[in-house]
Amino acid sequence: MTSQFMWITLAMLVGVLMGLYLAVLMRAGKTKRTFQQLNHRYFKGLNYLLNDESDKAIDVFIQLAETSQETFEPQLALGNLYRRKGEVDRAIKLHQALIAQAELPERYRTRALLAIGKDYMSAGLLDRAEVLFSELVEIEAHTPEALQSLVEIYQQEQDWLQAIKSASRFQSATNRNMQTPIGHYYCELADLSLHQGDNEQAEKYLASALRVDDKSVRAHLICAKLNQSDQQWQAAIEEYQSAKAADSSFIPLFINELADCYLALGQGEQLEREMLQWIETYNGVSPVLTLASYYAKEKGDVYATEFLTEQLNNRASFKGLNALIELNEVELNQLSNDFAYFNVIKNLIDKLLKNKPKLRCRKCGFGAKSLHWQCPSCKNWGVVKPIYGLESE
Numbered sequence: 001m002t003s004q005f006m007w008i009t010l011a012m013l014v015g016v017l018m019g020l021y022l023a024v025l026m027r028a029g030k031t032k033r034t035f036q037q038l039n040h041r042y043f044k045g046l047n048y049l050l051n052d053e054s055d056k057a058i059d060v061f062i063q064l065a066e067t068s069q070e071t072f073e074p075q076l077a078l079g080n081l082y083r084r085k086g087e088v089d090r091a092i093k094l095h096q097a098l099i100a101q102a103e104l105p106e107r108y109r110t111r112a113l114l115a116i117g118k119d120y121m122s123a124g125l126l127d128r129a130e131v132l133f134s135e136l137v138e139i140e141a142h143t144p145e146a147l148q149s150l151v152e153i154y155q156q157e158q159d160w161l162q163a164i165k166s167a168s169r170f171q172s173a174t175n176r177n178m179q180t181p182i183g184h185y186y187c188e189l190a191d192l193s194l195h196q197g198d199n200e201q202a203e204k205y206l207a208s209a210l211r212v213d214d215k216s217v218r219a220h221l222i223c224a225k226l227n228q229s230d231q232q233w234q235a236a237i238e239e240y241q242s243a244k245a246a247d248s249s250f251i252p253l254f255i256n257e258l259a260d261c262y263l264a265l266g267q268g269e270q271l272e273r274e275m276l277q278w279i280e281t282y283n284g285v286s287p288v289l290t291l292a293s294y295y296a297k298e299k300g301d302v303y304a305t306e307f308l309t310e311q312l313n314n315r316a317s318f319k320g321l322n323a324l325i326e327l328n329e330v331e332l333n334q335l336s337n338d339f340a341y342f343n344v345i346k347n348l349i350d351k352l353l354k355n356k357p358k359l360r361c362r363k364c365g366f367g368a369k370s371l372h373w374q375c376p377s378c379k380n381w382g383v384v385k386p387i388y389g390l391e392s393e
């Protein structure tokens with residue numbers, strides 16, 4: 001939305017609110033003098049707004065906010081509009097002026113506090129916002145909104161223990177399911193412990209993550225990696241299988257590690273059996289590529305090429321085509337010498353696979369080349385997943 005259009009919308013909204021407010025005043029039987037005074041000041045402010053004189057307009061509205069309770073609703077809404085327009089300083093001034101009113105009823109004060117808290121968040125003043133939202137939770141006013149904002153703040157500050165606390169309270173207060181984010185907060189803590197070399201603590205956090213969310217792919221994958229680094233291959237395989245059972249769309253992210261575990265145990269045949277089962281039910285190309293790579297080592301390039309060619313007839317994939325080219329590099333290099341255009345095709349596939357995002361957020365469409373457990377755009381957890389289709393998985 002352009003700035004000018006935003007202001008016209010803003011001014012129109014103020015006008016509508018003004019009309020409502022005048023009607024309320026008249027019905028309430030206010031004295032003619034009070035009515036005229038407020039009427040005059042409000043239209044003065046509105047006029048400044050329409051003329052794009054924000055500084056003068058805000059001064060008028062702040063004076064009104066400090067002195068008149070009757071204008072609380074439109075003033076609060078106007079402050080929120082300032083915030084949405086990115087003019088956070090003005091939003092804070094206006095909302096603070098509302099709170100400064102003498103004898104402001106508690107129900108108004110808490111609403112203004114909530115608004116200032118959101119202003120502070122928009123301004124990046126997280127500490128101040130945290131104090132206000134905590135106060136609201138303490139006095140049980142606007143608890144769900146305050147808790148939701150606290151969760152956002154603690155996520156931004158990466159204070160995962162506090163995030164778990166607030167998200168759990170939010171879940172109890174609203175009955176909204178917070179299992180997925182809470183599971184990820186525990187995984188964040190596990191990652192931090194691993195980074196500090198405290199595997200024992202990491203395992204405790206992972207157990208908590210799985211207690212809260214037994215379908216946490218991320219927790220299963222961290223457990224699998226821990227087992228793998230301890231050479232506990234069978235335990236690692238079971239964790240990868242649990243991750244697949246929880247959400248098979250993450251398969252491309254761990255299938256190579258799973259294959260490594262089977263091969264470390266000398267269980268190539270089990271790997272082959274499992275991949276053939278996955279190929280039956282899973283749409284992506286990863287199990288085909290993993291099995292082709294296993295066949296190339298165990299049964300030779302010709303066998304692997306035949307298998308891959310047959311599979312690619314059923315599931316067209318540039319990744320598969322690329323694997324086919326790599327398997328037959330020697331012959332194809334000869335072909336490149338004879339037919340120059342073949343190099344063009346090969347380079348094109350290389351570029352296509354290199355430049356495309358491999359993952360996409362299922363909520364907002366954000367494209368990524370590497371894994372983000374929290375979408376950088378919409379901030380949802382566990383929604384950035386491998387892309388399926390011709391050019392990807």
Ligand SMILES: [Zn+2]
Pocket residue numbers: 361362363364365366375376377378379380383
């Ligand atoms: Zn997203």
